[in-house]
Amino acid sequence: MASSDTRTQLLDAAERLFAERGYRGTSVRAITELAGANLAAVGYHFGSKAQLLAAVVRRVIEPINAAQCAGLDRLLARTSQPRVAELVEAFAGPLFDVITEGDESSAQTSQLIMTILSDPAEEMRSWNGPVEDLVRDRYLAEFQRALPDLSPPELWFRMRGLLAVTAVDRVEISHRRPVTGPSPAAGEESRRFAITFLAAAMSAPPTRT
Amino acid sequence: MASSDTRTQLLDAAERLFAERGYRGTSVRAITELAGANLAAVGYHFGSKAQLLAAVVRRVIEPINAAQCAGLDRLLARTSQPRVAELVEAFAGPLFDVITEGDESSAQTSQLIMTILSDPAEEMRSWNGPVEDLVRDRYLAEFQRALPDLSPPELWFRMRGLLAVTAVDRVEISHRRPVTGPSPAAGEESRRFAITFLAAAMSAPPTRT
DNA sequence: GTTTGATTAAAACGAACGTATGAATCCCGG
């Protein structure tokens, strides 16, 4: 089982470094050094740096997607017409859970998500699979039912805003220089702030055209 | 004036490439080639690649900041108690103006802003100056006055959400693979959607603690 | 026309990168 252990440590190290420094800013040498493995281990276990990234992203995204899916199932089992705030919580909650669940890598997981979404590197855009699309489409349909007055383009705009806020806002703080303003919200508080913020935003009356 | 011309063309090329590929994904060679200049031109005119980036960012950010500042001045000259939606528009509007003003580089400018905000590279975090802090603090104070029930941490959270939505949401689309959903909002429509979305979000009642 | 300072050009440097290779080592069924 020594092999699988090395594999996991490579994934852990890569997740942390990709989050901290981005894909291009992280060298295979830095990853293997942090993992306590040999330089060639990445090539052996994953084939290439890009495929290691894909494995890292999959490991992070999959539980989030599963939780989003399960949350929606739970909601729909309880009521056929969920409220907007409930949809927001079911969608955004898992993103915060993975971030705030307390283990040491949690803070950097949000950075990784952000990096994934914003990194212009081509390798960053090859992981998105049919599962992710399916989850997004299910939420899109439910939001459409809950907000029937919203035109599809505006709903689509708001869905992206939803993702932007959950993904971005803790990151922006965490990897910028110390801010002189009020201290940022953390953990559970941040989650509740986000639900409030986003539920109001999603529920706004349609922009008159 | 030939010298200054090379300088400008380097700035233009760097702005475009940094936006498209990120800082680390852009080589000095690619910049000088696109600018029609010699490889050593970057070193001569800017000292280093990092200082070139700083010059690019300054050139993009400064007019935005000036517009944000002027918009707030205009608002405060008209009324001593601006509404939240007006503050949102004055703050977010310039970010959309620079994006949608029609010239060819506009689409990539938003990507550059996004890259600046999210790139983990250390060089990306050295441009923020006292001017930017001043503008942000002025808006922070006005939002605090317009939303007196909001605790400072929650207000701070919302300010970051404000920036996240304006910066992120058009970019996420523009540099990902084609999406199967409804077509994204563009230009002026996107701006109005954002104002609606963000005004509602900023105006939400405080999260009960 | 020559000198002077500013700019551009061509070439090279050392370092870091991702990847590939072949030998060494480990682990376990026989």
Added chain:
DNA sequence: CCGGGATTCATACGTTCGTTTTAATCAAAC
């Protein structure tokens, strides 16, 4: 004990990077 697949190791390869250097070119002042 041993044989063989799985894994780790040290090392090297070829490329690309940012930067530097030195010479060539230009524009204008004297």
